[in-house]
Amino acid sequence: MSLKANKNAKCVLIVSIKGGTGKTLIATNLAYALSDKGKKVAAIDADITSPNLAEMMGYSEPLKTEQTKIYPGKVNENLRIFSMSLLANARPISMEGLQTAALLDDVIKLADWGPTDYFVVDLPAGSSDQFKEVVKIFADHLVGSIIVVQPAHKIIAERCIKLHLDNGIPIIGLIENMSYLKEGKKVVNIFGQSIIEELATKYGVRSLGTIPLTYEIRKAVEEKRARIPEDLSMPIQAAAQNVEVAKVERPGFLAKLKDKTTQIVAEILAQIVLNTNKEIQIPALQQKFGYPGNRFIQLNILNKTMDDMLASGTYIIKDGKLLMVPDQYFFDHPDSRLDTIIEIRIDSLAHIFLQDKETPDGIYDLQSAYYMGHARVWGQGETLRGLHFMREVWNQLKQEPKVTDKLKPLFKLFE
Secondary structure, X not given: OOOOOOOOOEEEXXXXXXXXXXXHHHHHHHHHHHHHOOOOEEEEEOXXXXXXHHXXXXXXXXXXXEOOEEEOEEEEOOEEEEOOHHHHOOOOOOOOHHHHHHHHHHHHHHOOOOOOOEEEEEOOOOOOHXXXXXXXXXXXXXXXXXXXXXXXXXXXXXXXXXXXXXXXXXXXXXXXEEEEEEEOXXXXXXXXXXXXXXXXXXXXXXXXXXXXEOHHHHHHHHOXXXXXXXXXXXXXXXXXXXXXXXXXXXXXXXXXXXXXXXXXXXXHHHHHHHHHHHHOOHHHHHHHHOOOXXXXXXXXXXXXXXXXXEEEEEEEEEOOEEEEOOHHHHXXXXXXXXXXXXXXXXXXXXXXXXXXXXXXXXXXXXXXXHHOOOEEEEEOOOHHHHHHHHHHHHHHHOOOHHHHHHHHHHHHHHO
């Protein structure tokens, strides 16, 4: 059964922006705790390039695949697993963000999970492509995240909490791993004082408890049977109980993410047009490219997968200025036609203005994006001229420090 067939399944994410906090240990034990209760659990290792969930569970059976199907491994009657290590074996893995996002989409949506009550997703450190893609895929199933924190990394833990709160992503609770060193009856705050209660109080989120650094846990991990001893597993049990009673929060948070992104992209578009008129000698470019005025140009900015429009504007060059044309104009003048349509990915636009990406021919620009399929240009006899004209406008614009200083903070969000 695919994700679509498991329409009542819940999803919980195990998250930490900082690596090395023990997310995989928590994910493993939560998956075990839910499956021990008789629930059907799918454990997904979303860290495609550095997978270790299968190793933590002591599972090594290679996964079976067909051309359009992946069959997750069966750890026990109630627990199935996907980890890239079960496909790649010992081969090194080095993929770009878009590749990992596409693979995760296939794994989650198309794999034969069988009847599933819970998806437990072990996310890689950070908050970039995999995190965003998993949040998007599980929009109709997500009950929230368990954020794994460690005493030595308070500021990073706060960033992770704020990321969730700012974007309306539900938080099941916090677990503090490696909270202290326990050796017999002796307790040592090896990584500093506990931060979990302070964070829980400050941000109004639930503290699920602390897990110490012990020889027993280390030995269990080394022996690939990474179950936390029962007397130390209270945070895991608390997490399982809260996941069971949590309700799916359908994608109000996703809409908020999209709305926020759309607002930022619209601001970028407005800044580009405003500064084009202030800083660029458009008549000189018109003469250089033989680009006449009174022609309509539509600029569409898309998401990374080019399947969702984030912002759009229609413009006309008139009296040496780039003017925005209201949508109503085309309703009032049905015979009007667009001469040039340019569509470009937001991350590609960011690379163009940040000048942080190189190609064999030099710095990445609109022409590079066009050749690589990151931009599309259409026109009735105007495709190449429109492409070169806009490329030159942007190349000149990004050389103006006062322009790039305004745009860089916005574009940094989309690198």
